[in-house]
Amino acid sequence: METIFALSSGAPPAGIAVVRVSGPEAGAVLTALVGLLPQPRRATAAVLRDQAAEELDRALVLWLPGPGTATGEDVAELHLHGGRAVVASVEVALQSFPGVRKAEAGEFTRRAFINGRIDLAQAEGLADLLAAETELQRRAALASAGGALSRQVDRWRDRLLGLSAQVEAVLDFGDEDDVSELPPSFQESVSAFAAELQEWLARPLVEPLREGFRVVLAGPPNAGKSTLFNALIEDEAAITAPTPGTTRDLLERPVAIDGVPFTFVDTAGLRDASSDPIELQGIDRARNALLRADVILWLGPEGEGPQDAWEIDAKADLGVHKSSARAQVSAATGDGMRELKCALVSHARELLPAGGSIALTRRQHALLEDALSALTFSGSDPLIIAELLRLARTAFDRITGRASTEHMLDALFGRFCIGK
CATH class of the missing domain: 3.30.1360.120 (Probable tRNA modification gtpase trme; domain 1)
Structure with missing residues (x-):
């Protein structure tokens, strides 16, 4: 080497x-x-x-x-x-x-993984730790980088091995009376195991924490989106003008509020009639942005926004209000802005991983789903059960890197800077 x-x-x-x-x-x-x-x-x-x-x-x-x-x-x-x-x-x-x-980028960390100094889950946590910009991100990354998830996976793997040993005993000594079939406690143990995995799968994923809680501002032209966007990020990043269609493309800015990472997205005004092909392309991008939002702030007519969007009175200083408005703000005067930010922080904290808790990546979540699927079986054929337990164990091994592909490793370690 x-x-x-x-x-x-x-x-x-x-x-x-x-x-x-x-x-x-x-x-x-x-x-x-x-x-x-x-x-x-x-x-x-x-x-x-x-x-x-x-x-x-x-x-x-x-x-x-x-x-x-x-x-x-x-x-x-x-x-x-x-x-x-x-x-x-x-x-x-x-x-x-x-x-x-x-x-090359990430090569030191990759060698640490290859030489057994860290496992794959720890490497993913380390990548997040290096990119952490807020206290929530730091604490969540520390849990994974410190091996908390790896230790949990090892405990699950040991339980699987114990269950597999019971199945192998039936396969090897099935002609003897005391091990002719699996005991009733076996299925109870599997069911309890599956229930525990379901609880873990219900936890928030790490990606919204890593990428920032995504808040998309939407509404028709001249609804005040760009003005509110500038007020939320406390910068004049978006051009504001009374001319309809001023915003043509998505504008994204990462911002931390009270230690919570956000990504605010300003979008083109939504309307059906436009002869400008550039504006139409911006409208298409705006609609796609809505699909990726963690929360949508709707500044348009009441009841016409996407489902579960927050109705926002963005021009409260003009005296026009919505009966179901989640917040009444004036970006021009600053009235209501602190209340809106506090509401967003509170909502994000409910949906993001708690500080210091173990949060799964999408990759880890998918593998845990594979393990749960293998453990959710009916029937009592020991050969089939043995194979399903092996598949569950393989899923756990892929979380920690005991079984990994070079393509996935290239993608992971490419996130690191040169020198790490």
């Missing part, structure tokens, strides 16, 4: 730049740069020189022999002065060593 390196800290210029080297040649590379191999796991001040003996930097270096490292391999860390020229010169020197190359 090749030795890889990358800048693992923030982009220069910075006070310190950390370059990480991982792989079988990490020790030899560090020795060549420093002149000797430092004591393991002890920060050592050293002068770094390239293969032509030119000084590169005066730095702190760490030698971390595997397998007890983040990647499970030998690792060297170079804590450099954080100037662009310093980092560039060290990277050039590293690339000059045979068998050493720059890492």
Whole structure:
């Protein structure tokens, strides 16, 4: 396996730049740069020189022999002065060593997975942790990155193995009186197991938390959508004008309110009659956006919005009100805006994973559904039951990565930055 390196800290210029080297040649590379191999796991001040003996930097270096490292391999860390020229010169020197190359996105974490330092569920949690921008996102990601879901899956897997052992006993010793058939408690255990999985499947998914609770503003032209959009995100991102059809495309902005992540979406005004092909395309995109919304704020005529949309009086300062309005606001004066934001935060908290709880991704949710389907059976044929239990176990193994496809791994680790 090749030795890889990358800048693992923030982009220069910075006070310190950390370059990480991982792989079988990490020790030899560090020795060549420093002149000797430092004591393991002890920060050592050293002068770094390239293969032509030119000084590169005066730095702190760490030698971390595997397998007890983040990647499970030998690792060297170079804590450099954080100037662009310093980092560039060290990277050039590293690339000059045979068998050493720059890492690809997510390659350090992928090696940690391959070498058994983390499993797939932990890697997914780590990706979410690196992308977390709010406290809710951080706490949910920490639960998965710390192995909480993995430990739960292991417990489920152990229960499956116990159930499988009972079935195998019937298959192997079915001619003996004491194991001629499965006991009544077997089906009770399976039913209880299936009920527990159903409870987990009822939990909120992690994607709305990761991507932001999606709030789509909809209504006819000149209903005040863009003005309200600007007020919600507290920025003049959308162009506002009295001319109908000013908004032609979707405009999205991620915003955190009281620690809850939102994605607000401004849309083109909805109307059937328009001779402008660009506006018609915008209207089509607006209708598609409604299908992906977690909540729709309807600023049009009362009762004409999508089902379950929130009726909003967006121009309350003009004295026109809806009898069923969920909120009465004036984006122009700011009246009612705080109340609307509080209502959105409260609604989102009900539908997003609770902070610190284990939240499933769509991939994990689908696999848990496969396991539940396998455990929802009728009949008593031990051969069929044994196969269904094996299918359930395979679903659990795919959650943690015991059984995974390269295509799925490429998609996951591609989410990471270079150097992680």
